[in-house]
Amino acid sequence: MWARWVLAGYLIGFLEGSCVHILDLARDGIHAYASFPQASLQVFFVSLAMLDPLVAVLVGLVRREGIWLASAVMVTDVFANWWGNRHWLQDDPARLVWLSPITLFGLFVVAFLLPLHRAVVRTRVAQP
Template sequence: MTVGIDVLTGTGRRPGAPNPSRTGRWRDTPLAVRLVVTVAVLVFAYGGVVHVVQLLMPQFGPQLALPGWLTFYFASLTLWDPLAALLLAARRVEGLAVGCAVLVTDAAANWYANYVLDPALGVTPGRIGQAVISALAVALVALTPWLTPWFTRSASRAVEHPTRVTADLSSPAPQP
């Protein structure tokens, strides 16, 4: 018998116990995991909107002349940010990989634009944005090992679903 609310699951149930009130792909996921993924999805959705606005309305984009490859990269984020958001929301492990790659490369591209190309001294809005993106990149990369088990099927979940067919590739195939 448990008393109080479990911080990881957000319920008074014991960890791992099914929650009949929740349905869908996130029903067996702890509250902390759902919160982290929700924040990540919102960050990528926001990033996608920002990059679309900057692409369609240049006055809201960077005020520097960027090299073609950097302009192409920032324009490509109109695809990569929403893709990461959708994959994470769908609980696909690929979403973690795409999300980490997007944030790390976005932080690096913004570093280049704000520290190499921008001649301004001191703190600028672009440098603050670059610091935020860098912090988000570090956070997602650091949390990915903790999040990954909730995005992949484990052997324990296969036992819960005995109708699921699994193959043991370590043993030789039976001979006819």
């Protein structure tokens, strides 16, 4: 039962991320993340417009791959946000509040990686 709630949390988070990144691209095009000076971060954040919906679909289908991909995406996303915003954080530490939701969601996803994976494997094995 708990696994369904965790999967729902994953799904809500990645659907929200999908909307944010797709709307950013719809509004500002390929240069939506030009405020990040590193081209690698810009490319990564653009790629989230495809990765976040992919994770949402895989998690919605209760696929083990979706659970692992969710963790990989969130670890990378949290790191990229902290790295890309590090100069603003030095100038204005209050911006930590802005990074709190993504950091907390990333911790949530990673914390449930192994328990959720085990629960999904057990459920699949138990089904004929």
